[in-house]
Amino acid sequence: MSAFAFLGAAFAEIAGCFAFWAWIRLGKSPWWIAPGILSLCLFAYLLTLPALDQAGRSYAAYGGVYIMSALCWLWLVEGTKPDRWDVLGAAVCLIGAAIIYLGPRGQTAG
Template sequence: MRNITIFTVAAFLEIAGCFAFWAWLRLGKTMWWLVPGVGLLMLFAYALTWTETDAAGRAYAAYGGVYIAASLTWLWAFENTRPDRWDILGASLCVVGAATIIAAPR
């Protein structure tokens, strides 16, 4: 359960940090959007080190599923675009994969 919380926090840090670059380059926002963007990306990388796993690659793989679901939440909450059924199906498959990686007996 702790890893799910860490992955969720990390996902929103990463998405917000990347969105700052998107806003600057695609939405015409000022370059100053990059300052918090870089800071958020640094916090994201740091947050992933808190996971309870002995292998970075396994943490990143499991994180991927959570990231996809969080990205669709961001799409809906901050970009006012509701995910369609294919988005939901794809994210669900990814979350099941991430849960398998996280919960596997080792």
Template sequence: MTLPIFIAAAVAEIAGCFTFWAWWRLEKSVWWLLPGMASLALFAWLLSLAGADAAGRAYAAYGGIYICASLGWLWMAEGVRPDRFDLIGAVICLVGAGIILLAPRAA
């Protein structure tokens, strides 16, 4: 159940952050910030649902999913196709996230 939570959290975080980007860098209306703040609150709530034994470990493992979702956003929302270095980096991050999240821990 952790992976779907991380994916939903990543979408909420990226969407929320993008509204600030759009307001500041793309000169969109200040009203863009309202759904952005709601999206960021949803992100925080979703991340708190992650099945990890410590918040810091959940945040670290989530980072790999966030990176992949950001590259998806780059391609889908901004029309910039990730290159091979983006994809290699994303795979490395996912492996790291998997190690952090799934490694056996001493009791």
């Protein structure tokens, strides 16, 4: 469930931000803002679904998925294939996200 929530959140965040990018940077109609805002609201909701008790930890784990998704957007929507440095960076981020998300949590002495 969390993987789908993270992937959905990433798509919604990127699409929402791209709507503003298209309006401001590409000269598209201001009407692009309305679906952009709805998409960003969906992003915020989806990020509440993963099974982590702390918001900050959920956001940190999501970061790796977001980076990978942004590079997929770059390739599939913007037509620019990620280079090896993009892929390496995304892999490092996904490994970090997995450590944050899957790391054992327990009581520590202190």
